[in-house]
Amino acid sequence: MEEFSKLLKLIEERKPKIGIIGAGYVGQSVARGALSVGFEVLCYDIDRSKITSINHQGIKNLSATDKFEDLKHRHVICICVPTPITKKKKPDLSILTKILTKLENQLQIGQLIIIESSVAPGTTRNLALPILERSKLKTGEDFFLAHSPERIDPGNFDFTIQNTPKIVSGIDDKSKKLAIAFYGTFVQKIVPVSTVEVAEMTKVLENTFRLVNISLINEVAAFAKASGIDIWEVIEAAATKPYGFLPHYPGPGAGGDCIPVLPYHLIDAAKKQNVKLKIVEAAARVNETQPQKIAQKAIQLINGKTKNGSPKVLLVGVSYKPEIADTRQSPAIKIWQHLKKSGISVVFHDPYVKQINGSTSQKLTLKTVESCDVVIITTHHKKIAYRQLLKNGTPIIDTRNIFENLNHPNIHRI
């Protein structure tokens, strides 16, 4: 039987062994989906703490390894590694390239490789395919290559990998059919698209839409603030429009490894086509400068008058969004860097993040608040008792509108 039919049959019988490269939130979500329909799943990661944690959970059919060669005989391999940007805001595909090269070295007849990592359009065809073809195995016959961009929203409990429609495409028809069959076992709605480029671009568009709209509201909020208008009330009112509007909210900027990152992959790809993306570039700049603006506001509030000899700021929430521990590209960390540069020491409280930047999360006691000159609420975690921040006279920069319409002299909104 040809390789395509063999693998299709295996999938239909729920028998293929699944390999997942990268055991972050994306890889773990795919693993949970695959486990839910009885697949056997092996996760690969270089982070030993993740491997230990997975292996200690004792979940049936799930194990983890840091030995790449353990993936050799997996039927379906999902690549879920990060695709960050460099300090100069250029796409950094080195992790993905390294993984692909390792895969090529042990590529087996009958394997389906799926890239879930978010990339600019063209990456699967122009970067991944040539590397895998070095194996001399034939795409679409000996092995299969697909792209299905991850759509995981960490901290969102309403939408999981199972009930979020999944964009799926393949480098050829057989690869696409196999990927559709694989995800179809545990995702409720598959959205097949015509090419891998369309799949890649879909994720890029989704993230770019978010960055532009978050930056737009931050830019408009600055005008509203200068005009004495409550932007939060404006957004709430605009959101009553039953069509043509989607509310976004101001804050210290978009964080995480997708929204502020993928638009730079797009900007880079567009430059190569001599297309200038003025709106996206403007939005990226607004997002870059937002943490600095918040830091400057804190410096203004301190205004040289410090309680305990040297100025100190308390950051409440350092993860990049509510209810998670991920601090990648977190605006709180950027605010921290700006404050540090200005000679201001920083302490933090975050129920999800125990340690970062060599510091430990402080208990949110009256003493902690009193020892600081300014408090900045950077992330909205439900379990934080924000009210107690108001118990003494320390000024609070409320970047998340935690206190809503509360009129209190300590509260400074953005």
Place this chain on the structure above:
Amino acid sequence: MEEFSKLLKLIEERKPKIGIIGAGYVGQSVARGALSVGFEVLCYDIDRSKITSINHQGIKNLSATDKFEDLKHRHVICICVPTPITKKKKPDLSILTKILTKLENQLQIGQLIIIESSVAPGTTRNLALPILERSKLKTGEDFFLAHSPERIDPGNFDFTIQNTPKIVSGIDDKSKKLAIAFYGTFVQKIVPVSTVEVAEMTKVLENTFRLVNISLINEVAAFAKASGIDIWEVIEAAATKPYGFLPHYPGPGAGGDCIPVLPYHLIDAAKKQNVKLKIVEAAARVNETQPQKIAQKAIQLINGKTKNGSPKVLLVGVSYKPEIADTRQSPAIKIWQHLKKSGISVVFHDPYVKQINGSTSQKLTLKTVESCDVVIITTHHKKIAYRQLLKNGTPIIDTRNIFENLNHPNIHRI
């Protein structure tokens, strides 16, 4: 009895006489709403054809006039005049100012003046109020001033003035209460907001959101086109994301007297506060250049080779959006201007627009299409039989994706 209570009672008894200044689509919508609950409505306009048309409809309780003094004894007066921009993209409040000055000259005790015209925040308080106060009547006691931004979407048959939530505010508490009472008689959901500035800003934000997102997709579409990616398929795929995305579609640019106009009012207001709106400015520029890009595409397709001695283009649809006759700020008209400058003659077909630019709408016959070197589909009216455009070899620039996935050598998408 004080004036406030008197007018409130009148409204509750459905007895106040309503005056509407500006009988365009906004004024006519308010009129329809007021008529629906039995109010007597008088519309004022300087356009005699509108007055004749309204008076010839023979609708009970509705009449129209071009004599401003006829409005003198109206209890509630809604100002629904346009607030356009100048050629230099500065707010042009001359019509609004003129109307307010005329109103001030005949302002009566007990009148409620409501501004529905879209304006930058501060306009009601800083422009309208001082003019009306020249009458020596006291705001909030002798007369009342409110702002409730129009949210009419011409051609949208799902949402009317009755079932679209209405933002309402007043310059003082009594003005606000009266405006809420008035709209509450015929609008299903009233959204009271704290200040006239919040009300003004709400409309500005709604329109700015639209302009930025339409321009964003036009800018991204240019990259997709250069990369050989079907942006329409990408948008359709992205729209399957169940949160955090709202689809917008590429085209020849946003038109009408709101979306491409109001963001310039915002840019101007922000400049006065020393706030630079980089994203909004970039979006406005993208929208300005979009018609030129379409015109250039047509010129490229003609490429000096014309059928009948001199180059000619057929524009299909000249109104700025589907199913209406309004050509204000229509991208089709801008494309027309660019073509004319390049020495290309233009004919058009639009079932809603009989005459414009001294031309008459052509029948969409084979002969009409054959006589042209390029057809540009600029607006999507349902009643146009687009298929017949394909009957000969004339190239078609399909800016609205009318032909969707149809593969045909004549069709050029954007």
